[in-house]
Amino acid sequence: MTRPQVYITRRIPERAFEVLREHAEIKVWDSDLPVPREILLKEVADADGLLCLLTEKVDAELLNAAPRLKVVSNMAVGFDNIDVAECTRRGIPVGNTPGVLTEATADLTWALLLAAARRIREAIDYVREGRWITWGPMLLLGQDVYGATIGIIGMGRIGTAVARRAKGFNMRILYHDVRRNEAAEAELGAVFVDMDTLLRESDFITIHTDLNPSTYRLINREAFAKMKPTAVLVNAARGPIVDTEALYEALKEGRIFAAALDVTDPEPLPADHPLLQLPNCMVVPHIGSATVTTRNRMAEIAALNVLAGLRGERLPYCVNPEVYERAAG
Numbered sequence: 388m389t390r391p392q393v394y395i396t397r398r399i400p401e402r403a404f405e406v407l408r409e410h411a412e413i414k415v416w417d418s419d420l421p422v423p424r425e426i427l428l429k430e431v432a433d434a435d436g437l438l439c440l441l442t443e444k445v446d447a448e449l450l451n452a453a454p455r456l457k458v459v460s461n462m463a464v465g466f467d468n469i470d471v472a473e474c475t476r477r478g479i480p481v482g483n484t485p486g487v488l489t490e491a492t493a494d495l496t497w498a499l500l501l502a503a504a505r506r507i508r509e510a511i512d513y514v515r516e517g518r519w520i521t522w523g524p525m526l527l528l529g530q531d532v533y534g535a536t537i538g539i540i541g542m543g544r545i546g547t548a549v550a551r552r553a554k555g556f557n558m559r560i561l562y563h564d565v566r567r568n569e570a571a572e573a574e575l576g577a578v579f580v581d582m583d584t585l586l587r588e589s590d591f592i593t594i595h596t597d598l599n600p601s602t603y604r605l606i607n608r609e610a611f612a613k614m615k616p617t618a619v620l621v622n623a624a625r626g627p628i629v630d631t632e633a634l635y636e637a638l639k640e641g642r643i644f645a646a647a648l649d650v651t652d653p654e655p656l657p658a659d660h661p662l663l664q665l666p667n668c669m670v671v672p673h674i675g676s677a678t679v680t681t682r683n684r685m686a687e688i689a690a691l692n693v694l695a696g697l698r699g700e701r702l703p704y705c706v707n708p709e710v711y712e713r714a715a716g
């Protein structure tokens with residue numbers, strides 16, 4: 388019997404190969420850089436399973452090029468790179484990797500929040516550039532975190548994990564979401580507010596929604612105009628949720644205190660982008676889930692999703708479960 392073919396679009400942790408090797412022929416784009424689109428379109432021609440990353444666009448063109456595809460498995464929790472409706476229409480289940488990256492991403496969010504509040508990037512540059520002459524009463528003054536107000540946009544898994552950490556800093560926790568999260572309210576004393584209140588009252592604003600039509604450029608000029616001049620914005624979700632030009636203006640003109648971004652629009656941000664010239668902006672290269680343990684777990688789940696799809700079983704983590712209703716109906 389011929390074994391199913393799986394295409395993996397990048398060098399990923401070995402754990403994925405351990406899960407799949409016995410059951411499928413694996414072909415991998417064995418590089419740390421994304422597979423060029425034209426190669427990807429050729430490679431999926433005989434693929435039964437696709438294990439991809441958030442850098443690959445899975446759209447009708449790709450699906451047309453992959454007539455045998457039985458499963459698309461994203462090694463990420465976010466799946467805005469995938470045309471899920473189109474996959475569903477074709478009866479293809481789509482998998483993602485929720486939960487296992489929640490704590491790592493919340494940790495990174497807090498690393499950014501603290502670093503932006505206390506101007507750590509500027510402070511490191513200051514020392515490295517030999518400008519450190521003496522202790523300075525007015526040197527590199529930042530914002531207090533302990534006891535401040537945090538506004539969390541998107542109180543899902545990662546938003547809630549960020550709020551748990553905020554409890555340890557004795558913060559007042561505001562949040563906004565499309566629906567209330569009563570569990571987070573009961574556990575953490577988080578208070579559900581409208582966006583206006585969150586923007587006006589928060590000292591720290593962190594973003595943890597998925598990217599969807601309702602969150603695209605949710606943080607725009609109007610939103611920045613409502614924030615405190617001392618506010619710190621952290622985006623650890625998706626770049627296009629923030630209007631980059633509006634952010635640049637707000638930072639440049641001192642309408643907010645600082646921003647720290649794990650994700651950008653465009654992504655990657657070119658090295659000569661004006662945002663990178665601003666002392667009150669800190670950018671890291673989309674490393675929210677980048678710990679050894681977390682990436683191993685993500686690889687494992689992504690592989691288990693592929694395996695289930697190849698076997699015609701329900702994916703352990705499926706973003707379009709309606710695909711099974713269609714199949715049953």
Ligand SMILES: NC(=O)C1=CN([C@@H]2O[C@H](COP(=O)(O)OP(=O)(O)OC[C@H]3O[C@@H](n4cnc5c(N)ncnc54)[C@H](OP(=O)(O)O)[C@@H]3O)[C@@H](O)[C@H]2O)C=CC1
Nearest residue numbers: 465492541542543544545564565596597601623624675676
């Ligand atoms: N920087 C990084 O490396 C990482 C980034 N991410 C990003 O973080 C996102 C969140 O992950 P996770 O917490 O696991 O996902 P969840 O689905 O648990 O949380 C997202 C929350 O955002 C809510 N939401 C959706 N639209 C809006 C809106 N317009 N206004 C307010 N809230 C909204 C969702 O509500 P509802 O469920 O009702 O739609 C949900 O409660 C991912 O989609 C991904 O894009 C994730 C991991 C790592």
Ligand SMILES: O=CC(=O)O
Nearest residue numbers: 462463464465676
């Ligand atoms: O951005 C990362 C993800 O898992 O989504």
